Amino acid sequence: MSLRSIPSSVVALGFVSLFMDVSSEMIHSLLPVFLVSVLGASALSVGFIEGIAEATAAITKIFSGAVSDWMGRRKPLLLLGYGMAALTKPVFPLADTLASVLLARFLDRIGKGVRGAPRDALVAEVTPPELRGAAFGLRQSMDTVGAFAGPALAMLLMVLSGDDFRLVFWIAVIPAFIAVTVILFGVREPNTEPAGEPRRFPIRRGQLRRLSATFWGVVVLASVLTLARFSEAFLLLRAQSVGVEDAYAPLVLIVMNIVYAASAYPLGRLADRLDRRTLLAFGVGLLVLADLVLAAAGSASAVLIGAAVWGLHMGATQGLLAVFVADATPTDLRGTGFGLFNLLTGIALLAASGLAGLLWTVLGPGATFLAGAGFSLIALVGLSIVVPRRGRA
Secondary structure (H helix, E strand, C coil): CCHHHCCHHHHHHHHHHHHHHHHHHHHHCCHHHHHHHCCCCCHHHHHHHHHHHHHHHHHHHHHHHHHHHHHCCCHHHHHHHHHHHHHHCCHHHHCCCHHHHHHHHHHHHHHHHHHHHHHHHHHHHHCCHHHHHHHHHHHHHHHHHHHHHHHHHHHHHHHHHCCCHHHHHHHCHHHHHHHHHHHHHHCCCCCCCCCCCCCCCCCCHHHHCCCCHHHHHHHHHHHHHHHHCCCCHHHHHHHHHCCCCHHHCCHHHHHHHHHHHHHHHHHHHHHCCCCHHHHHHHHHHHHHHHHHHHHHCCCHHHHHHHHHHHHHHHHHHHHHHHHHHHHCCCHHHHHHHHHHHHHHHHHHHHHHHHHHHHHHHHHCHHHHHHHHHHHHHHHHHHHHHHCCCCCCC
């Protein structure tokens, strides 16, 4: 199986994710440091803002996923979500208070929420089941190229501009609009119009009962895992805590995302050939190791090692969890399934980010990452219970 086997719309969605992530990560890789250094925010405030932002995206996903199932169309919601994110990017360089940053993150994440579930459902629909690991891995890998290219560009621009945060935020607007253009001309979706009865809105008791026990088990597992994998803003703060200068803090995300991008597609292909539960257990074990390294880190090099292991964990788990959801949901409920998955893991992320900020403020960075290791071990124990041996619904 080669890259040519992957549907062209999946490749186009990969480029969309790449450009939007360049834009988003140019901003987000600097935002925690901007909040603390320029606006005087605390780590607890950073955790609160990040948690609210990501929870907002997750809540929006349940409705956008359900609406896309109801419509039988994914692309209009992709355009709405990515277009909204592009239009809200200029709010960031204009922000001068914590409230304005929260508003900007809130609006940006609504856009992310609108596009997330329909995009994943579209990837599943255009890809044969035996290629889903590779397809989700490729899209995630291209997304992650943007995730490390964004911080790299942000770091370069910070150095060249003399730490001008707002200039970097303005430049980040450009790739966001390129992403919208790629959707318009590069993404095609299959005709899924119903042959018989008209579609019913899927958020109904009778419809939700069609979701299998395997689906709900994967959701619970992913939620516990999310408690262990709080906002990546804390990786940036960890770098700052060991003396890394503000302009070079994004290097942590660059290292993490290079490893993530390099591993997501090969591990996705591997998931189509091997037992998926074993691969997922390997990925969760890597998160335990990453948290322990970051908890004990006393130097920049130790933080970078921890970030690299964190990135390998992401490559082994993120696309694979999407495959589990796709395999465990009926075709006509796939958007709803991805929406529910993201809603509940988003709620867990809100709790995780708040808890991480509280532990950081009261007990210090080490306690934050040790708590993450503890939740990872709980997820590892539960894995054998909730995921079928062959990783199929």
